Amino acid sequence: MTQDRGYFSEETSAQAVIARNAACPNPRLAQVMEVITRKLHEAVKEIEPSEAEWMQALQFLTATGQICNDWRQEWILFSDIMGVSMLVDAINHRKPDGGSENTVLGPFHVADAPEMPMGANICLDGKGEDMVVSGYVRDTQGRPLAGVRMDVWQANDEGFYDVQQKGIQPDFNLRGVFVTGADGHYWFKAVKPKFYPIPDDGPVGKLLAALGRHPYRPAHLHFIVQADGFQTLTTHIFDPNCPYITSDAVFGVKESLLANFRKVEDAAKSTAMGFTADWFWAVDFDFVLAR
Amino acid sequence: MTQDRGYFSEETSAQAVIARNAACPNPRLAQVMEVITRKLHEAVKEIEPSEAEWMQALQFLTATGQICNDWRQEWILFSDIMGVSMLVDAINHRKPDGGSENTVLGPFHVADAPEMPMGANICLDGKGEDMVVSGYVRDTQGRPLAGVRMDVWQANDEGFYDVQQKGIQPDFNLRGVFVTGADGHYWFKAVKPKFYPIPDDGPVGKLLAALGRHPYRPAHLHFIVQADGFQTLTTHIFDPNCPYITSDAVFGVKESLLANFRKVEDAAKSTAMGFTADWFWAVDFDFVLAR
Numbered sequence: 001m002t003q004d005r006g007y008f009s010e011e012t013s014a015q016a017v018i019a020r021n022a023a024c025p026n027p028r029l030a031q032v033m034e035v036i037t038r039k040l041h042e043a044v045k046e047i048e049p050s051e052a053e054w055m056q057a058l059q060f061l062t063a064t065g066q067i068c069n070d071w072r073q074e075w076i077l078f079s080d081i082m083g084v085s086m087l088v089d090a091i092n093h094r095k096p097d098g099g100s101e102n103t104v105l106g107p108f109h110v111a112d113a114p115e116m117p118m119g120a121n122i123c124l125d126g127k128g129e130d131m132v133v134s135g136y137v138r139d140t141q142g143r144p145l146a147g148v149r150m151d152v153w154q155a156n157d158e159g160f161y162d163v164q165q166k167g168i169q170p171d172f173n174l175r176g177v178f179v180t181g182a183d184g185h186y187w188f189k190a191v192k193p194k195f196y197p198i199p200d201d202g203p204v205g206k207l208l209a210a211l212g213r214h215p216y217r218p219a220h221l222h223f224i225v226q227a228d229g230f231q232t233l234t235t236h237i238f239d240p241n242c243p244y245i246t247s248d249a250v251f252g253v254k255e256s257l258l259a260n261f262r263k264v265e266d267a268a269k270s271t272a273m274g275f276t277a278d279w280f281w282a283v284d285f286d287f288v289l290a291r
Numbered sequence: 292m293t294q295d296r297g298y299f300s301e302e303t304s305a306q307a308v309i310a311r312n313a314a315c316p317n318p319r320l321a322q323v324m325e326v327i328t329r330k331l332h333e334a335v336k337e338i339e340p341s342e343a344e345w346m347q348a349l350q351f352l353t354a355t356g357q358i359c360n361d362w363r364q365e366w367i368l369f370s371d372i373m374g375v376s377m378l379v380d381a382i383n384h385r386k387p388d389g390g391s392e393n394t395v396l397g398p399f400h401v402a403d404a405p406e407m408p409m410g411a412n413i414c415l416d417g418k419g420e421d422m423v424v425s426g427y428v429r430d431t432q433g434r435p436l437a438g439v440r441m442d443v444w445q446a447n448d449e450g451f452y453d454v455q456q457k458g459i460q461p462d463f464n465l466r467g468v469f470v471t472g473a474d475g476h477y478w479f480k481a482v483k484p485k486f487y488p489i490p491d492d493g494p495v496g497k498l499l500a501a502l503g504r505h506p507y508r509p510a511h512l513h514f515i516v517q518a519d520g521f522q523t524l525t526t527h528i529f530d531p532n533c534p535y536i537t538s539d540a541v542f543g544v545k546e547s548l549l550a551n552f553r554k555v556e557d558a559a560k561s562t563a564m565g566f567t568a569d570w571f572w573a574v575d576f577d578f579v580l581a582r
């Protein structure tokens with residue numbers, strides 16, 4: 001009777017709320033809210049928050065929205081540090097046929113980066129340790145793919161993207177688009193990337209600190225790899241020797257995305273590449289596109 | 292191995308995040324975040340949101356914080372319409388020994404309402420249908436309690452509290468504090484309350500509409516009943532004949548809080564009460580305080 005009439009009791013709390021949504025005209029919304037209500041009530045019953053703790057939670061939720069503006073999205077950061085962005089990405093980009101794995105896009109992608117010829121250097125200011133990035137793009141049968149558009153971008157060796165240092169780095173520094181030929185091969189020059197912190201001066205940064213967690217993302221390069229007839233691959237490749245490789249603040253690292261960053265101590269090769277030091281970094285990574 | 296090194300996989304997503312909080316110096320925060328992470332990942336895995344749906348959720352979360360200000364708390368509203376405020380209230384105010392049940396405080400309580408003698412009329416503007424509210428305050432053994440402070444407040448018969456209509460209603464209209472004597476009896480004059488909507492012009496109101504739900508709270512009177520040595524009781528009494536009694540937007544109704552609002556058609560009694568109509572409403576409700 002209590003349930004039928006919609007009166008509240010601790011025991012039937014979730015059912016009372018879910019029953020109230022029975023007239024929802026949008027079946028997907030009703031389903032989503034059913035799950036959210038059930039899990040939220042399960043969480044509250046397991047946590048048994050005091051009223052002061054509940055108020056603290058409401059204040060965190062409020063502050064997280066209030067710091068957002070046109071260029072800052074603290075709720076995405078929260079989703080990131082809770083592993084939820086990666087989970088949503090994983091759910092939406094399963095690769096049962098063996099395609100390369102996705103990871104998060106991140107906030108620093110810029111449309112309209114310049115298309116460059118293979119072998120070009122995306123580093124425009126000469127700063128950082130030189131690096132050659134190369135590999136093949138293939139389909140899941142191992143056939144090289146021509147006409148693949150690779151959009152690449154990275155932080156500099158101080159951990160900043162060009163858009164974070166306008167006026168300090170040149171526009172489109174460490175960004176470029178490359179298109180594969182018949183052999184499916186790609187290569188370009190870059191610099192070794194560095195780890196960097198996510199914005200940690202807001203509620204999410206305070207939460208990370210309270211949890212005893214650091215805000216760093218391990219060193220990586222970003223790729224969007226796309227070809228007609230294939231799923232677009234949005235991913236990173238990571239430096240396994242970065243000190244934060246096993247503790248990415250946003251959980252972006254997947255084992256299959258660890259690349260091998262080799263130090264090539266060969267002065268002649270370095271000179272042939274147009275580099276000034278007598279050594280350079282080299283990383284090979286092949287991508288597999290799924291249909 | 293994947294788990295040990297903290298790399299992400301869909302299967303072990305929650306464990307990867309929880310393991311990262313192992314160094315948390317605050318055991319209660321670690322416990323709370325363990326539950327939240329686990330339930331959040333369970334919810335995402337069950338919902339399987341598209342990336343567009345996830346973005347919609349982030350936009351809702353952002354907008355809910357951004358509409359908050361000094362006098363509006365949209366996150367409390369969200370907690371209310373999800374039944375979570377009532378659940379937290381229930382968890383913190385279990386009455387195993389038979390004390391009267393709590394319900395939510397609501398946002399319209401005002402400190403320092405005037406103390407009045409028993410029988411006073413809390414309605415200061417003569418508007419609405421006259422009503423007499425009376426009953427006893429007892430302990431769980433049935434003994435009447437003296438010196439009990441009862442803080443009462445209600446909306447007028449248009450569904451507005453004085454603080455929502457400053458300049459229209461007199462200050463402290465429909466508010467008062469009464470203190471019981473040796474017999475534990477209380478009584479005062481008031482007006483029949485009316486249902487009213489929670490603020491529904493923000494994200495929570497839009498969500499209610501999308502769910503096919505109305506924003507109304509059924510007619511009620513608020514009470515805070517306190518006495519030395521007893522748990523303070525914060526509750527309402529409800530009119531079971533209100534059209535929204537089985538669908539309170541914030542789930543505040545409990546079966547034990549339904550009162551009997553009787554129409555007394557007795558001109559002599561009404562005149563004796565000082566009322567002008569030849570009838571009035573009467574409601575009797577007894578409160579039991581738990582130690």
